[in-house]
Structures are given as structure tokens and as C-alpha cells.
């Protein structure tokens with residue numbers, strides 16, 4: 001079977017197993033490892049698509065199935081020719097299955113083997129997501145990469161509950177995949193299964209092994225960043241990633257801090273996403289080469305310097321810290337745009353430096369330097 005999604009590995013670090021590659025999609029190529037900015041409602045908050053392409057060269061963004069399903073609705077999006085057309089985004093889109101939102105938002109829900117019944121956080125209306133219907137919704141979007149419906153557990157959870165949930169996730173993945181193969185004849189939209197298993201290594205292994213039978217074009221590791229200590233998230237990713245096929249992309253969902261990116265890449269992870277750069281930007285927390293900047297601090301009121309002297313984004317090339325602080329204090333809309341532009345640039349540039357290091361064979365040194373910085 002041929003999928004529109006093709007993954008080409010260009011270099012592998014012999015010491016760590018980190019990979020640099022190219023992920024070919026129907027909407028262009030993506031250099032990996034890649035960080036994917038989150039565009040929950042069909043927009044990366046604060047940025048225009050042109051900023052994402054021209055200024056940041058983002059090759060892929062995320063959309064959230066739960067939110068777009070409730071508003072404006074997948075059928076409406078389909079009538080507009082799909083999500084790319086609707087939001088005027090010419091490059092690749094990955095959508096989640098909605099599972100994470102249903103399980104993290106406090107929406108009233110009932111989980112059965114057939115799917116999950118939940119209430120809209122907008123108006124309380126009841127809705128039902130099945131493994132099949134979430135595939136249908138994402139096919140209506142025309143997402144380049146779609147995710148299967150999975151059950152995302154909170155942390156901590158008892159072993160028996162995690163075991164039962166893992167079996168449900170495997171079963172849902174099988175049902176979703178079968179439905180996908182019946183519906184998507186052209187295979188323009190790839191479907192990734194998600195490895196769950198909470199923080200139990202044996203469940204992670206069992207789940208990965210079962211999902212490999214689907215022979216999907218890529219695999220995700222889910223259920224991390226749900227409140228567990230960071231070292232435990234890394235441990236679970238480190239256990240799971242090597243079980244997934246070497247020749248296929250591996251995606252860790254919902255991570256992480258900038259200093260964590262090289263650690264995940266060192267485990268053989270190719271794709272990541274997180275709301276941190278965009279959400280923190282809007283809240284006035286900026287990631288820079290010299291550490292985190294809380295722009296509201298009085299020390300920046302007369303600071304003529306750029307936000308990050310090492311960054312060449314529009315924000316850093318053009319504006320002073322003092323002006324950015326003024327915009328933040330005055331609650332001006334422009335602040336969100338300038339801050340988000342910089343934070344996303346910081347993440348994308350971190351990944352590009354990681355990628356260059358892998359290609360040049362200097363990734364172990366890069367990793368050591370990053371780890372000593374994050375300890376300091």
C-alpha cells in the first residue's frame with residue numbers, strides 16, 4: 001500500500017539514535033525533527049498564515065478535531081474544500097482525534113467500548129465520538145496526518161484501570177484503521193495510531209506491539225504531559241520510541257519545554273507539538289537564548305536591547321524590550337503577535353539547530369551542552 005506520506009531518513013546519530021529526515025506530504029516536505037505550532041481553532045493564535053510561512057517557515061501546523069468539530073463543524077469545513085482551503089494554509093496539517101480534549105476538558109463524558117459520549121463546552125450539547133466517526137471528521141478536514149481516537153488517562157492512575165484503557169485504545173485504533181482503509185482509497189490523509197499505557201513500561205510495550213500490526217505510516221506516543229514528573233515522561237518516551245519502526249516517523253504528543261526538545265530527539269523522536277510557546281507568549285513569558293524572560297518585570301521598562309540578541313525574528317530585529325513591555329502592560333493586541341512570533345521562532349530554530357547537529361555528526365555534543373545548560 002502506498003501512502004501520500006513518505007519518510008526519508010537522511011542521517012542517524014550513531015551514539016543516540018537521533019534522526020534527521022524529510023517527511024513528504026501532499027502539502028509539501030517537512031524537515032525533521034520538527035516542532036509543530038498548535039493552531040487549535042484553525043489558527044495559530046496571534047499569527048497570520050503569511051507570518052507562519054514567510055517569517056517562520058513553519059511547514060506543518062496542528063488543528064484540534066474536538067474544537068473544529070464543535071465550531072465551525074467538519075461538514076461546513078468540507079463544503080469549503082477542507083481545512084487547508086478554509087483557513088488558507090497551503091502547507092501540511094496534522095489533526096488530533098479529539099480524544100485528548102475530551103479527556104482533559106471537564107466535559108461530562110461516558111466512555112464505552114464503542115466510543116465516548118461528551119458534552120460540548122460551548123453549549124452543553126451531547127456528542128458522540130467513535131473510532132470511525134473521528135476518522136470521518138478528519139477526512140472531511142483533509143488533514144495530511146490524522147490521529148486515531150485514543151483514551152488519554154490522567155496521572156496517576158492505578159494499574160488495572162490503565163490496563164483496561166490500553167485495551168480500549170488498541171481496539172479503537174483497530175476499528176478506526178479498518179474504517180480508514182475502507183474509506184480513504186487514495187490515502188492522501190495518513191492515519192497514525194497512538195501508543196498509550198500510562199506510566200507502566202509493560203503496558204507501553206504491549207500497546208506498541210499490538211499497534212505495529214496495523215503497519216501504519218507513522219506512530220505517536222500519547223498520554224504524556226498529563227501531570228507526571230518530567231523525568232517520567234522522558235522515561236516513557238525512551239521505553240516506547242525504540243519499539244516503533246525505525247523507518248517511520250515517531251511523534252511524541254504535547255511536549256515540551258525548549259530544553260526538552262533535544263532529549264526527546266535523542267530518544268529517536270521526529271515530531272513534537274506543544275502549546276507552551278504560543279500560550280506563554282500571550283502571557284508575557286518569552287523563551288530566549290539566555291533563559292526565560294517575564295516581560296512585565298520593571299527591569300525591562302527602559303531596556304533598549306532586543307528581546308533576544310541571538311534571534312533574527314521580526315520582533316527581535318525591530319523592537320526593544322521596553323516597547324514589548326509597554327505593549328504587554330497596555331494589553332495591546334500587537335503584543336500577542338510579536339511575542340508569539342518570537343516564541344515560535346525560538347522553538348523552530350532550536351529544532352533546526354538540532355537537525356543541523358545530527359546532519360553534521362555533532363549531536364552528542366549539542367545534547368551535552370543542552371543538558372548542562374538546563375541543569376544550570
Ligand SMILES: [Zn+2]
Pocket residue numbers: 307308311312313314315316317341342343345
Ligand atoms: Zn526573536
